[in-house]
Amino acid sequence: MKAHRRVRFAPRQMAAFEDAEICRDMLENVPVALCVVDLQKRIVFWSSGAERVTGHLRHEVLGHSCIAEPLLHCDQPGCEFCDEHCPVACAMKTSQAVDSSGFLRHKDGHEVPVRIRAVPVYNQHRSIIGALSTFEELQAGISRERGEGNASSPDYEDHVTGVASRAMMQAHLQAKLASLSPGNYSHWVFLVKVQGLAHFRASLGTEAASSLLRLMVRTVESCLWISDVVGRWSDDQFLLLVDGHREEGLEALRARIRRMLAAEGIEWWGERRSLPVLIVATAAESGDTVESIVQRLHKLLPGGSGCVPGDAGCAGGSAGS
Template structure:
């Protein structure tokens, strides 16, 4: 009977899979892991997960690879672990993944390492289909692949109309601006500046929930329309965006280029127009900038 090569089978899986030893040194990295993260096995195998290129963070922006590593916990406790995390892609942006970790035992039952498998957010395929449709209608920004201002104005008007009629479709607008973006262009050139725009765009887009959109408003400005049932939930979503962008970076000649964002968060109400809602969020972002940037400003009623 022909011998089965199980590592070859793992290379055929849709989910990313990698093995670590007791010191959390990566010993195997399958093709799906390469596809999801952009990092090849040659770049990853032999490195340790706690110093790896992936830099797992949670939705609050906390780095998980040192104190709360699922692999370390699984090896120590001998139990399976699950988590929703954001991994660092080779191009700089963050990718949301579902992680499942299991301890690996030898024939005597002794733990000799762990295996992690991870899969991308299930919304991705639907989003790609929608994006292609909008691209054909000239509603997509060619640099960032985000929906553009023209789309957003129509979308926001429909959302406001829905709110007026049904009184329950609660949503908010996040006006987002990259802090000191001109310094990036001046220091590294416009090509790197474009890569930073793409990195921020993908991080924001990958962080969206159901029925949420983010568009490039112009230059280094973005607007996200997100679901929320309170100012607190709106603030939490905005602050998650801020954390995730801060933890993302673009590698440039052995160095990293990172940026922060300022956010103005406004809750929609039935009396809003597109102009009034955008203006309120724009006013709030100016407040974020005046207070030092890298922060979220929200309406006074939240405080």
């Protein structure tokens, strides 16, 4: 096996990289999301990768404090990153590199699951003057990779939210059910019902309702694996087809999705707008059909009768706006 040669720069070559502006320009243009804060947690550096992942442009965050406007928070209820658990604060306090997981607040309002790595930054006297952190998306491109190659077709994609259509979800469910054997509960199905959507749309308009639905979809997707499927089942309902082979239990996942959706909202004409949701779930069983699962989910809803919106004889429309 041929040995790899280490690349060495001559002193004259290295001198070209000692210019602070050149170094800053190189770091600002790397695709990795980089952020540097000072001891007061004011953002002093923000790379193009950070702009891409967060949606926040450089001029919008430089000089701002991540304490006053927290961009990151952890995935534990009631635990904000901007306290003693903050990886940036830990790196500066302990002089050690810190590796953690959490959620980043995107400019559009949804949360992005990320891996955060923070290291202390020293001056020439070896005194800590701040911290550098990187954040890497854990589920980048979940929506883009879900399809079966034809998901961009209008028949297979909901035109408002970009997730699978009702027809596509039926196909996914039928395929999963066909693979089940007796005693196999490896697939979970969730139903997310958005309450008050019709009134919200009538009061604020179609675009406001569509923006809120898109935000909700992205938030739900951030809770799921790339192999899971989200689809719009009716105007105010979404189905989630979830792989049950995970340490997190069905009820724990349901509670986490509900918690994250409860924290979401859109800014519309200067006010924060949101809607409550109902979430029910069931495990798919051998012998189930698409109809039996959907009826079971609707019976789990408060006052549920098993009547399925979009089906003949049941009030309610199909996905439309």
